[in-house]
Amino acid sequence: MLRDPRIHEYDILAIQEPWRNPFVATTHHPAKRVFHLCCPAGSEAGPARVCFFINKRLDHKKWQFKEHSRDICSLTVEFGDDQQEEQNVIIHNVYNPARRSESDSTVLVDVRTILHDNQSSEQILLGDFNLHHPLWGGTGVRHIDPESADLLAIMEDFNLGSTLPPGTITYEERTSRTTIDLCLVTVGLVDRVVRSQVDRDLDHDSDHLPISTVIDMRIQQLDATPKRDWKRLDEAVYNKALKQALPPLRRPANKTALDTYVQEVVGAIRGAIDKAIPYSRPSDRIREGWSEECRAVLAEAKRLKRVHSQRHTGESWEAYRAARNHKARTIKKALRNAHREQVEQAAKSPEALWRLVKWAKTRENPAPVVTPAIQHPETQQEVTDPAKKADIFRDTFFPVPPEADLEDIRNAHYDDQVDMPPVTEKEVRDAIRAASPLKAPGPDGIINKALQAGLAQLATHLTRIFNQSLHLGYCPAHFRESTTVVLRKPGKDDYTAPKSYRPIALMNTTGKIMDAVIARRLSYLAETYHVLPPTHMGGRKMRSTEHALHAVTHKIYEAWSHNTGRVASLLLLDVSGAFDNVSHTRLLHDLRKRRVDEKTVKWIASFLSNRHTSIAIDGFQSTAYQINTGIPQGSPLSPILYLFYNADLIDECNQAPDAMSTGYIDDVGILAWGQTTEQTCETLGKTLKKAQRWASTHASVFAPNKFQLTHFTRSRKRINTEASIHTEWGEIRPEATCKYLGLTMDAKLHWKQHTEEIRRKATKTVNALSCLGGSNWGASLRDLRRIYEGTVLPQMMYACSVWSNASMKGKPYTKRMLNTLQSIQARAARVISGAYKATSRAALDVETFLLPIEQQIWKHNSHTVVHLLSSKNIAATSGFQTNTAQLTVADKTRRHISSWQKVYNDITSMRTKDFDRQEQIPCFLTPPWRQGPTTYIDATGEEARARHDKEHVKEDSLSIYTDGSGIEGEIGSAALCPLTQQARSVHMGSDTESTVYAAELQGISLALQIAQEYASRNGARRDVAIYTDNQAAVWSIAKAEGRSGAYILADIARQVRELQDNGRTVTVRWIPAHVGIPGNEAVDKAAKEATGWREDGRRSLPADAPPQLFTIRSTVKRWCSIQAERAWIAKW
Known part of the structure; x- marks a missing residue:
């Protein structure tokens, strides 16, 4: 019907x-x-x-x-x-x-x-x-x-x-x-x-x-809001309209002029959108899966039902029953085929396929249409009117925060603030490119895709606006407008309570780009000048929840390993409305105290004040409210601001010698260790008093009813596991398990409860996988395998480097734990391959080429340790010290070894040569505003070659060709300058230590050395043009982030800066390989010969190694993957 x-x-x-x-x-x-x-x-x-x-x-x-x-x-x-x-x-x-x-x-x-x-x-x-x-x-x-x-x-x-x-x-x-x-x-x-x-x-x-x-009732109809069809964006029309509508570049001298300039730019974008992007026209007549055959069998079944209703004979009933059953089978088959066609069509596009995966995972709990009647927190009356609901949510989401005790900052003095240079166009371009293109827009209706399509014209205007905004210490009014969407918090029992919902601010995208620029600058400050506590791990580069979990579990194992066998107690805190109750005055003080420059602090003060938002609920949008409290949730700036805000809490809780605190955004855990639980509870009680003092000065409110306390011990009788903490709120009683950052931790760290939680979640996801394909329909085996590896496997492997080494009776994991995970993978493999239920698990793994669970765990754990090793300073906060990881036989018999230690010892016993010589990857290679070389990657090889032929003959251009090559298991790198007839080459080692990508980067570094020598001789040519046939290397140089090959990228950044200081321009261009460009062909041969290879088949001595040579992280990860596969093959 x-x-x-x-x-x-x-x-x-x-x-x-x-x-x-x-x-x-x-x-x-x-x-x-x-x-x-x-x-x-x-x-x-x-x-x-x-x-x-x-x-x-x-x-x-x-x-x-x-x-x-x-x-x-x-x-x-x-x-x-x-x-x-x-x-x-x-x-x-x-x-x-x-x-x-x-x-x-x-x-x-x-x-x-x-x-x-x-x-x-x-x-x-x-x-x-x-x-x-x-x-x-x-x-x-x-x-x-x-x-x-x-x-x-x-x-x-x-x-x-x-x-x-x-x-x-x-x-x-x-x-x-x-x-x-x-x-x-x-x-x-x-x-x-x-x-x-x-x-x-x-x-x-x-x-x-x-x-x-x-x-006869007249009910008000809803005026449907038309939606833009962004897939039909005509970029040529859009950019032409944008060029005509954009105002002249200017530098507004006051706040009013800046607001006017912003409105003119936003108006130009919206005008261009009107001309280039049509509205979508959804049809409500689409009947997916309905065919002419369905229509015919339905009509026949209806006809025979009418006949039966008139005659009421056995023959008429049988005729109708047969037609009804035939109709049901026909429609069922048509709908099934339609679904399968949709899946097969979606499988042709990665984006559409993953949207289908998201639907399959969330179909069990579809989003509700409307909110139920909301209970007023004070009167307890049920409110159904959307406008009144909006008022209740406003009071809930944006409460008047408690007064913060600001006595300690009245005469505060701030020294050694780090000055920040003006915003560069590079920062603006990077922020726009990084933004999700189709994310929901703010009140102005402009999505990020509109900014990305007009990037060439908008970047200059936005850079000028951002710099004037910082100069005036004023955040434009347009940037402070938002629409607050009301979303359900999952898993709540009572959705009539307003606290069962959370606000998400949909902010204007132009403002969010500036937020992203400032957030990146604050992140650079935090990581470069170490102004945040090292155990504050959420929302920071090169850190994850596994870092925080390893920090906690390592200390627990360390306590257990003490000569007297200590106990560890973990108290998890909960702050009510953490972002909503932020005191602006205190936050600005915390920013200044942690070296943020005054210009940025004043801009953040303006960003937080006099915000305006309307609340959208049930299709209703309220009038705009003025908000002067908290931090807007939805801004890229919010997480890093809160890290600065509660950094004092982490510092205060870390002062006790027998306690440690970890933070992950607003999740804070305090771990204490001692001889007895009475002692640890006393330590936690004292630390909690410090936390309460922090709360009073930061206008924050703890929710003690949500605190979790767990005593970790494997002692059966000696330790009193019922000891509690006595506070002004009452008694905090211990529980057998607690959940921290998504990991269910039991008192003995045996992980049975967490394994059961994995089984529940992963089984649900595998069920969703089954509706995306079968043995003869739907997504291909390759796509289903990719979906499994992208959805189910991460659920099973989450934090497995922490929980998979429980060390029960000398074994890394129990048979029950492995059997649970193996059964999940076997079920998924049957969906992927269409195999029979009786097919053995080992055969399923082979047919679908899925690593068995035991090897999968080892691979994941080894990759985690490799990541830890790539930033040892950060890893040290998780207790990771390689010089203490190797234990003597006597130690191993009496000590509890932490998870990462076991994995590290296992890997180093197999690979002793260069594991500790792995490259170190910093959070930032260069400041966000640093202008690197100009980079070009043309759309086609023909365009790239034409550009090369045009640029190469310019009189002011110094062309240098580079290449990296892997041959016969060895990696070489070279650079060649035809003008000066200079060539340089180095041997990067074997392919177990380095990669062709790293060699390509090293080749560019060699080219820059040639350019530096040329500049030191006062060479006349000012434009250095470096050519490489590796696009990944060009992208890495364009955005020098912390990734594999970071030490070479850092050296390239230094060399480019020195050349720029010398008045030279540096350009890195991609050219296609092996298309007859002489310089490229010659340097390709030179890179191969750097490995000792010779064209006549004889081997010679390889070239010298570069002054700096470290094992590339990706090669160690590849080695770990190979070892896992070999272990699997050995079991066949």
């Missing part, structure tokens, strides 16, 4: 006994374009048995859904117009199950209560009552149900009358024809009923016939 286009004419559909969808918590909903689905939550007894479909053309503000139970739900509709006074009518949708005995429950008691509570409004009571009585069934009723007397009493007490004539048949099944579906209205609606009848045209072979009721 929901696929029938005629159903679109209806405003409200009330369904009883909807189809039980095995995949989602609601029901099947093929009419998403036209109807909202409002469905009660199920219960232990089963899923909901009533639901409403509400046409999207109705104004959200004029209706409100409420669930009472799985068998009763109500819809309040406000009707009226300018000539009529607005009134409410409440529609009650009821399913009354047939009673098999006197002990069976009835819903009529609840129905009476609901009708009584809403007597002030007109009401409609409808549904499947499963009751027979002559009043509605007519004179042909042979049996009167005893419970029908209760319904008669309800009708009499509340003046309800039936809209259908008595005897109207609403249920037909074989020879049974009865009236059990009713539509009852209060007396005030009787005269408004225009028509109420069974509509057989909408009958799609249900045993219950659809009842069509038309009531």
Whole structure:
């Protein structure tokens, strides 16, 4: 029925006994374009048995859904117009199950209560009552149900009358024809009923016939907001319109002029969007999977049902039953084929395929249509009006924070602040390119894709705006406007409480670009000048949750390994409304104290003050509120600002010699160790008092009811695991497990509970995988394998370097743990390959080429340790010290070894040569504003060669060719300058130590050495043009980030800076390989010969190694992967 286009004419559909969808918590909903689905939550007894479909053309503000139970739900509709006074009518949708005995429950008691509570409004009571009585069934009723007397009493007490004539048949099944579906209205609606009848045209072979009721009520329609079809962006038209509309470049001297300039630029972008991007035209007539064959079998089934309703013979019933079954099979097959075609079509595009994966993972819990009635926190009254809901959410999301104690900063003096240079166009371009193109826009409707498409013209204007904004210490008003979207927090029990929702600020994209620029500068300051606590690990480069978890678990193992066998206790704190209660004055002090320059601090002060936001809820958007509290959640700047804000908390909690604190944004854990739990609780109590002092000075409020305390020990009797912390809030009692950063930690670190959590989550994801392909349809084996490795495997492997080495009875993991994970992978492999259930796990791994779980864990753990080794200063905060990792045999027998130590010892026992000589990768190679060389990568090889031929002959150009080569297991690098006839080459070692990519970077460094020598001799040519045939190397130089080959990139940055200081320009260009460019061919041969290779087949001595040569991280990771595969093959 929901696929029938005629159903679109209806405003409200009330369904009883909807189809039980095995995949989602609601029901099947093929009419998403036209109807909202409002469905009660199920219960232990089963899923909901009533639901409403509400046409999207109705104004959200004029209706409100409420669930009472799985068998009763109500819809309040406000009707009226300018000539009529607005009134409410409440529609009650009821399913009354047939009673098999006197002990069976009835819903009529609840129905009476609901009708009584809403007597002030007109009401409609409808549904499947499963009751027979002559009043509605007519004179042909042979049996009167005893419970029908209760319904008669309800009708009499509340003046309800039936809209259908008595005897109207609403249920037909074989020879049974009865009236059990009713539509009852209060007396005030009787005269408004225009028509109420069974509509057989909408009958799609249900045993219950659809009842069509038309009531004379005017309900406000929703003005549909058109959406842009960004896929149809015409970049040529867009840039032409943008060029015509953009204002002249200028430097506004005051705040008003700056706001005007911003509005002119934003107006130009919006005008160009109007000309270049059409609105989308979604059709509500699309019937996915519906075919001509479906239409024909449906028509035939309807015809035979009409024949049977007239004749009531055995032959007519059999004919109709056969046609109905044939229709069901045909439609089911058509819909199945349509879904499979969609999957196969999506598999052709990586973006579409991953969108389909996201749908499959979230289909069980679809996003709700509207928020339920919200309970006012003070009056406890239920609020249904969207405007009033918005007011409640405003007070909840943006509360008046408690007064912060600012006495200690009244005469604060700040020294040694780090000056920041003006914003460069490079920073603006980098921020725009890094932004997600289709992310939801702010109030101005401009998405990042519009900025990216007009980057060439907009970058200069935005750079000028950002610099003037910093110069004036003023954040433009347009940047401080946002729309706050209300989202449900997942897994909450009560969604009538406003605290079960969280705000997300949709900010104007031009402002978010500046936020991103400032955030990157603050990140550079934090990492370069070490102004944040080292154990503050969230939202920072080169750190992850595994760093924080290793820091905690390493200390636990260290405590256990003490001669006297200590205990460790972990207290996890919770700050209520962490971002919402930020004191602006205190935050600005914290920024200044941690060396942020005054110009940036003043701009942040303006950024935080006098913000304006409107709250969007249920299709309603409130008027703009002025906000002067907290940090806006949704800005790229918010996380780093909060790190500065609660850095004092981490520092304060780290002062005790027998305690350590770790932070991950607003998640803070305090670990204490000692001889007894009484001692650790005393330490935690003292540390908690310091945390309370921090809270009083930072206007923050702890939520002690959400604190978690766990004592970690494997002692069975000696340790009192019931010891608690006594605080001013009361007693904090310990629990057997706690959840920190997504990892369930049990007191003995045996990880059974976490393994069970993995099983639950991963099984759910594997179930989603099964709807994306099978043995003969859907995504290919390769795509399904990629989806598995991108979704299920990360769920299983999350933090496995922490939990997979529990060291129980000398084994790294128990058989039960491995069996759990192996069964998940086997199930996924059957989906991927279409194999039979009886296929062995080992065979499944081979057929799908999936590493067995044991090798998968080893590979993941070794990669984690390799990452730790690539930044030893950061790894040290997690207890990672390579000089203490190797343990003697005696130590190993008496000590508890932490997870990373086990993995490290395992790897170094297999690879002793160069593991500790791995390259170090810093968080930043250069400051964000540093202008590197100009880089070019042309769209095609022909264009690149044409550009080379044009540039190469210029009199002021010094052309240098570079190459890196891998041959016979060795890596070489070379650079060649035809003009000066200089050539340089180096041997980078074997392919287990270096890569061709690193050799390409080394070749560019060699080219820069040639250029430096040329400049030192006062060479006349000022433009240094370096040519390489490796695009990855060009990209890395364009954006010198912390990645593999970082030490070479740092050297290149230094060389470029020296040449620029000498008045030279440096350009790095990509050229295609082996297309007859003489310099490129010659340097390719030189790079090969640097390895000792010779064209005649003889080997010679390789070239010298460069002054700096470290093992590349990617080669160590590749070696680890190879070792895992070899271990797998050895078991065959």
